[in-house]
Amino acid sequence: RYYEYVFGQSRRRRGRRPLGARTEPELSQLQVVIESRDPGCHSYPHLASNEAYHLTVTEPVAVLKANEVWGALRGLETFSQLVHEDDYGSFLVNESEIDDFPRFAHRGILLDTSRHYLPLKSILTNLDAMAFNKFNVLHWHIVDDQSFPYQSIYFPELSDKGAYSYNHIYTPTDVRLVIEYARLRGIRVIPEFDTPGHTQSWGKGQKGLLTPCYSGEQPTGSFGPVNPILNTTYNFMTKFFKEISSVFPDAYIHLGGDEVNFDCWKSNPEVKEFMKKQGFGIDYAKLESYYIQKILNIVSSYDKGYMVWQEVFDNKVQLKPETVVQVWMENSYAHELSSVTGAGFTAILAAPWYLDYISYGQDWKKYYSVEPLNFPGSEKQKKLLIGGEACLWGEFVDATNLTPRLW
């Protein structure tokens, strides 16, 4: 693949270089050496993967050394960028010595395939671009209110009724393709099945999952977040996340948990009854907590770690220590990072990197200027910030403008 990147694009006329008085040093080979006993070529990248590499470019043989294949991939990318073509069509590379490794282990891009469907091709093209930039996580926000394109094996009705159309779905084969395409580029695929809010599209194919909203004594016909008081809800989630856990090989699943609107719950008499029984009073954050905790337990039972949006932490849900909290609210995000890491949780930062918020001019500069560790906290705390993600929410993005908006 990298050979193609380096030499394949050349469309220049192959003129002859004027011969020098002596022959120039020539690089005939790049040797790639992976030092670990288990290079990892047949496994999946993970949070603790070693992405460090050492690149020595000297004649006649350059050497790229890495502990694991993931580092070799990063080094190949660097090497491919070092090689340039002169006006005569010769490929040149400077003698160099590079010792490189990432500062943060989690470097992600969030794609939203619910607000607008993204055809497979555009996801794969994006994975290529991610690899060029050494991004190593695809946070796939695959479903949301607007549509449910994920074709579930256990619950085919979800996409049958919830996708924009039969043409706007990701089949199990599509999903496998994305995961493998990503793997070959050292990119983890972390799916997000955001609940209990952001689930309108789930209700189309799974009757009874969402809370019916009421106006006085009567159901209005509209629905709210996932209904947290029914056993059927948890039976469904148990089965659903069993599938997700086996389909997606990464150690983590993102469970969402953001922006839960309590109005519908508050309007529903059965929910109100439940609140009373549980002694939650009128604190619906407690009900949200109750739901999330049960989901977290379900997912844990499948041996998966989980990521959640910051509300889950803010609303004091009981989280396992290895939970990763994603900080997304722009207001005082540094403060939030302090709180999250102060409580001992791992954090990733997305708040200042909402790339869907376009504006005129060179806005890359403000993204570049962000210093993730600029928050009050101890050394130990700062170690808990494992990285961040650039988010491209899909309200105004589809395959016609994804690439120029992201890159």
Add this chain to the structure above:
Amino acid sequence: QLLVFVATPGCDGFPSLDSKEGYKLSVSEGSLLLSADAVWGALRGLETFSQLVGRDENGMYYINKTEIVDFPRFPHRGLLLDTSRHYLPLRAILETLDVMAYNKFNVFHWHIVDDPSFPYESLTFPELSKQGAFNAMTHVYTASDVQTVIEYARLRGIRVIAEFDTPGHTLSWGPGAPGLLTPCYLGKDPSGTYGPINPILNSTYQFVTSLFQEVSSVFPDFFLHLGGDEVDFTCWKSNPKIRAFMKEMGFGEDYKKLESFYIQRLLDITSSLSKGYIVWQEVFDNGVKVRPDTIIHVWKNSPPYMQEMANVTKAGYRALLSAPWYLNHISYGQDWMAAYQVEPLKFEGSPEQKDQVIGGEACMWGEYVDATNLAPRLWPRAGAVAERLWSNATVRDLHDAYVRLAGFRCKLL
């Protein structure tokens, strides 16, 4: 069969500001009739007809029975592309012309050269692009390219109005035309940098005459856009010869008078070439003496553009509106709505004044735009401007427009 009847075709001619674009479309059982006074109207009608045809789930094409009498509100409905800040390959321009036709835009304002690069290959002055283009082999428009654009546009009823912006915005002209630009001074010595075109030399006017002679014959439209915006006086002020000239001419310290002096001569040259001209608003704002048939292009937001529109039309000139339609100024969300809600005639003035507003242009300046992002940045947002300029003033319901614009976008895809 759709029968197209055109009273006075003019198929071999070029569209102009006076072209008749009205048409009648009559669809009933057994009869499909499109009639227009001129071929330009027929083109607009064909576009409408093509949008009326739908396809059902079985693949059958159908069209509703309908009677349409349609004509544009404003005769000048333009789109500005900037091929100097970033070169746009021919293909991107031609593609844009296609989509312009789908939107019934009828003017392609080609801001072809500017400070950063000079891609226009001049026959009279080949050094201009040789020295001034980003790459003289790959980032130029040859004479053949230009003719291709003009003909492609013509076949779609689109006028091509070229803009050779002077005296400012001309840095790229310098390398290929030594002596054209004003050398700036630091004290007594030239600083090595250059400013606007040097207005005090005869050679300047000889050059301008020759260049515009060529441009006038290459571009068939009656109008040329002469620019005249954002002239920075600093360099002129620093140059001792210019200061001496100012004294000689009795201009005092008012460099606007010097700018005037240049522009007036430029306008005379252009008139003598039998072309009409469009200029940016500064030319009017700075009191340059322009002919009564000059068109003033309003682009600034301060002073408020509606006030400017009132002033320009009150002084008797025709006006073009672009100020609220700078599509290169992107922002989050549905900004097409703001563009759609602009009402070009919303200023205090007599009906005669309002008649002086001949239309407007959506502008896509190129600082951050090239072939990789031109299409998604332009469409469908520019469609909001296109409708505002074609349709009746009463067509302004946002909800209704949203539904149609969303459907139109799908058609564009």
